[in-house]
Amino acid sequence: MTKWIVSACFLTLAAAPAAAADVRLESYRNPKNETFRIFNHMYLDGARGGMMATNAWLKSHGGQQMFCMPETLALSTEQTEEIMLKSAEKRSAKGDWLVASLLLWGLQDTYPCEKPGGR
Numbered sequence: 873m874t875k876w877i878v879s880a881c882f883l884t885l886a887a888a889p890a891a892a893a894d895v896r897l898e899s900y901r902n903p904k905n906e907t908f909r910i911f912n913h914m915y916l917d918g919a920r921g922g923m924m925a926t927n928a929w930l931k932s933h934g935g936q937q938m939f940c941m942p943e944t945l946a947l948s949t950e951q952t953e954e955i956m957l958k959s960a961e962k963r964s965a966k967g968d969w970l971v972a973s974l975l976l977w978g979l980q981d982t983y984p985c986e987k988p989g990g991r
Contacts, residue, residue, distance in 0.1 A: 897960055897974065898967025912971075913949050919972040920952045923979065938976065940985040955982050 959978030
């Protein structure tokens with residue numbers, strides 16, 4: 873059992889540098905094949921999950937949230953992709969822009985936080 877755990881940890885660490893690669897808009901829009909298309913969607917889902925987890929942490933610690941999505945809303949991969957692509961269009965993004973940055977800005981555009989002292 874211990875050998876299996878050590879092997880799993882080694883494989884995870886060995887794959888980490890490949891998984892940590894950023895996805896750029898050009899490669900997202902024009903994946904080389906179906907495997908890359910699936911990877912791009914997984915990357916986008918992971919970026920969304922990380923941003924939502926960070927937002928929840930900020931909220932629970934009294935910090936300023938990055939965006940203010942309704943708590944009952946769950947975004948699908950398709951909705952997340954639409955938000956990111958609209959953000960790219962709004963910013964006239966070129967192919968080397970990071971998909972994760974475009975997603976964050978898109979979430980901020982779509983779900984802005986009320987400014988303190990506002991409405």
